[in-house]
Amino acid sequence: MQKIKPILVFTCFFLGFTCAAQDSTKKKIPIKIGGVLGITYEGYGLNMKPAGSGIYSPRRPWNQVRFMFAPTFTIGKNFSLPTNFNFATKATNFAGPYAGIKDQSIGQFITNPSNNFAINPTYKWAELQLGTQYLKYSDLSTGDIGIFGAGFDLKPNTYRIKFFTGISQQGIDYVATPLPGVTGAYQRTHWMFQLGKEREGKYSLAFNFSKGTDKKSSVKSPPLTVTPQEGFTASMVADVYFKRGWFIKSEAAQSYFTRDGLQPLSPKLNNSFKPFIDGRTSTGKDWAANGSIGKRSKKLDLSYTTKYIGAGFQTTGYPYLQPDRWDNTINTRFIAWKDKINVVASVGGRVNNVSNTSLQSNQFIANLNWFTQFSDRFSTNITYNNFGFTAASGTNPYGIKNISNDLGLTTTYTWSNTKQLNLLTFSYNLSKYDERDVSTGVQTSNNTHTFLLSYIPTFFTKELLPDFSVMYFHNTLPSVKNTLLTFSSSISSPAFKKKMMLRGQVQYTLGKLNTFTSNKNMIASANMDYKLAKKLTWNVFLSTNYFKYGDELAPPVSLDGANYLESTYRTGLQYKF
Amino acid sequence: MKKYFSLLFLLPCLQNVNAQITTSLVLNQPSATITEWMNNATVTYVVNVLDTVTRPVLIKAELKSADGAVIATKDLSKAQAFNLARGVRVFFAKDVLPLEITQFSGSYKAILMKTGKLPAGTYQLSVQLVNFQNFAPITAEQTKIFNLVAPQLPYLIVPVQGATLQARKAETAIIFRWTPLLPKTAEMPFYRLQVFEVLSYQQPLQALRGNQPLLDITLKGQTQYNWRPQMSFTVDSIPKRFIWTIQTLNGNQQPFIQTASNGESRSEPFLFFIGKDPIVAPGR
Incomplete structure (x- = not known):
């Protein structure tokens, strides 16, 4: 909280100064406001029979209110003030540092990933960044976590100068009970800096430096399964764009990462990078790089991409980055046959565990999406994904071998008369997943067939838009057979002189697992968007989900025919400036 | 001649001390990430002193590959001395093999600096109490053989x-x-x-x-x-x-x-x- 206070004070001071500066001008400077202001309430209900049986877990908070205030004030030609305040009244964290937290301090509330408080006053090429920012400097330095703090982004001419410092998470005490408890986290502070030169569409050269540090004294009750960490990353990005669509992109990075800050310093291992980081016995230093070369044009894109992440490469700016891998892919997109064929495809592989600290594994990855418009009435879309994963046997008699294959075919046919346009779609998917048992060598196949048939009539003289579909899902494993049959129909229509848009849907699914009696699922949903005024919209969404099991949960007998009713209610007002 | 005389004198002393101190070494599912050993009871070295003599000792530790080649040695000149008195005393990894004073050999040092992990395979950990001045053995060497795996998370x-x-x-x-x-x-x-x-x-x-x-x-x-x-x-x-x-x-x-x-x-x-x-x- 101590670090947040100066940022809040500075923000108020800056805004006050801005307002005062506007008041003192004699000329009338045009002020424009754009953006969104909104409030949403979400209600959730769950009733189970038998009550308290725990057959289903709630998947939303019982009540939640979300606020959104994201206007952009533009004053004159050169000054703009984008703001982005969105926050929820109740903490709902299940993953990450805030997992399990219920009662938050003000500091925890402000830095909770659920919430966002950002102001970015911008004058010509100078942007001040205040509050919560998701700043992506590059793919290997920092990029996907929100940090509450202050910094700037300057773009004078072709130069790029960026700096930001702040907190991504507050210290959170470990709490054991009531279950599931609170995992706890150390307060993490960050700083990042970029110096570069860029000419859009020509080249980009940038040096990035980022650091994150956990404060050991930030918790009274330290987390049991989380260690205080510290990481420093330096990277260089170089992109060049040539004539006729050719390009080369590259980045190389070096990281120093301390996995456990409670371990002693280790001058012997020579893994310090002073003054940025002092090496400990748990500090690793490793590198990563990515690059791509290719050509883009109107009808053909072709590129080769490679990405290597060293086994010890870690950065606090991408906490979920998985290290120790080398990816190579060839990607293409082309349009052919008088623009009637559109193909997007990629093929490549991944080697895991390149450092060979355990068994190396190989993955083959191939994706294809082929769309053909044969005529105005008839089109097809074919998709294919293959993912093969193999690893040596090691101490097991057989190696791991998992092969995933997905083939999809969708055909669409339209026909019309003077009253209506009809659209019929048929879709088939085969999803196959073969897995080898490493002890016996026996391969099991998990096969899924999906059929979908849809019919949509569009009436030329009516505003009512119905659609109907039926879907069959059949999944088999050696000891499991799971079948789902879904009937679905929806309808939409404008009302009140098109001020209101109404949509409704009913889904009924009959499910059968092995020889158990069928389970049944009924979902009814409705949505309304009503324009109360030119810029004010009222949205209401209602959904109710009733699920009745067959006898798959029994014994005990009391669970034979167990069921639950889940309701979701959402209403919100949105004002667009 | 003096050397042989000293050795002849030390030998019965060593046997005598050996009889007064018993040790045991227990390894509990060591992780390839060697710093994780420091936070829990991965390595437990139990020393039981039977006599009433209080003596300062060092814990000598060596990590060896399956074929017996030494890959990490504790620098005894920088090791902490422990005063052993009558009774049972339990030591953990941070006492037995503190990484800050452990010297790893070439390729292992390089991979440890990069990944923080030891390569998957079979290893031996040998631990022994030695005299804090001349590093002469006080107890017999305890050796445990163990396997390391470095798990990779799913993709x-x-x-x-x-x-x-x-x-x-x-x-x-x-x-x-x-x-x-x-x-x-x-x-x-x-x-x-x-x-x-x-x-x-x-x-x-x-x-x-x-x-x-x-x-x-x-x-x-x-x-x-x-x-x-x-x-x-x-x-x-x-x-x-x-x-x-x-x-x-x-x-x-x-x-x-x-x-x-x-x-x-x-x-x-x-x-x-x-x-x-x-x-x-x-x-x-």
Whole structure:
């Protein structure tokens, strides 16, 4: 909280100064406001029979209110003030540092990933960044976590100068009970800096430096399964764009990462990078790089991409980055046959565990999406994904071998008369997943067939838009057979002189697992968007989900025919400036 | 001549002390990430002093490969001396093999500096009490042979990163697949599959770290799950985006790898979208 206070004070001071500066001008400077202001309430209900049986877990908070205030004030030609305040009244964290937290301090509330408080006053090429920012400097330095703090982004001419410092998470005490408890986290502070030169569409050269540090004294009750960490990353990005669509992109990075800050310093291992980081016995230093070369044009894109992440490469700016891998892919997109064929495809592989600290594994990855418009009435879309994963046997008699294959075919046919346009779609998917048992060598196949048939009539003289579909899902494993049959129909229509848009849907699914009696699922949903005024919209969404099991949960007998009713209610007002 | 005389004098002394001190070494599932040994009871060295003499000692420790080649040695000149008195005393890894004064040999040092892990394989840990002045052995060497594995977290397979699923199909079922934990461990891991809705104004990781998951299920060993969302994607006017991940847990339902990156044992998440069906008629 101590670090947040100066940022809040500075923000108020800056805004006050801005307002005062506007008041003192004699000329009338045009002020424009754009953006969104909104409030949403979400209600959730769950009733189970038998009550308290725990057959289903709630998947939303019982009540939640979300606020959104994201206007952009533009004053004159050169000054703009984008703001982005969105926050929820109740903490709902299940993953990450805030997992399990219920009662938050003000500091925890402000830095909770659920919430966002950002102001970015911008004058010509100078942007001040205040509050919560998701700043992506590059793919290997920092990029996907929100940090509450202050910094700037300057773009004078072709130069790029960026700096930001702040907190991504507050210290959170470990709490054991009531279950599931609170995992706890150390307060993490960050700083990042970029110096570069860029000419859009020509080249980009940038040096990035980022650091994150956990404060050991930030918790009274330290987390049991989380260690205080510290990481420093330096990277260089170089992109060049040539004539006729050719390009080369590259980045190389070096990281120093301390996995456990409670371990002693280790001058012997020579893994310090002073003054940025002092090496400990748990500090690793490793590198990563990515690059791509290719050509883009109107009808053909072709590129080769490679990405290597060293086994010890870690950065606090991408906490979920998985290290120790080398990816190579060839990607293409082309349009052919008088623009009637559109193909997007990629093929490549991944080697895991390149450092060979355990068994190396190989993955083959191939994706294809082929769309053909044969005529105005008839089109097809074919998709294919293959993912093969193999690893040596090691101490097991057989190696791991998992092969995933997905083939999809969708055909669409339209026909019309003077009253209506009809659209019929048929879709088939085969999803196959073969897995080898490493002890016996026996391969099991998990096969899924999906059929979908849809019919949509569009009436030329009516505003009512119905659609109907039926879907069959059949999944088999050696000891499991799971079948789902879904009937679905929806309808939409404008009302009140098109001020209101109404949509409704009913889904009924009959499910059968092995020889158990069928389970049944009924979902009814409705949505309304009503324009109360030119810029004010009222949205209401209602959904109710009733699920009745067959006898798959029994014994005990009391669970034979167990069921639950889940309701979701959402209403919100949105004002667009 | 003096040397031999001294040795002849020391030999019975050593035997005498040996008889007065008994030691035992226990290793409990060592992790390839060697710093993890320091935080728990991976290495337990129990010393039982039977006589009433108080003596300062050092703990000598060596890490060897399966063929007996020394790969790490504790620098005894910098080691902490312990005063052993009558009774039982328990030492842990941070006392036995403190990494800050342990010298690793060439290739092992390089890989440890990069990854923080020792390569997978069979190792031996030898521990012995020695005199704190001349490093002469006080007790017999205790050696334990152990295997190291460096587990790799699963990678997500489908829905692939950035995939757009057909709304009608996704309303009935969505198939999730991921690779298994590598290498296969004797204890079957638990995979916690979580799917989070990314609200319209949210960043994907913001949703993962801030929202309640729509699906939160823990599965033992299996690497595929057919999710029945029981939701209406076609009616809601708000576009649907989801982020999903796998958290790999051990038998105690705790994160399998605690000192790697996020410390949560969560695999790199994938984002997928629920698209309007390609069957949508013109004008809708």
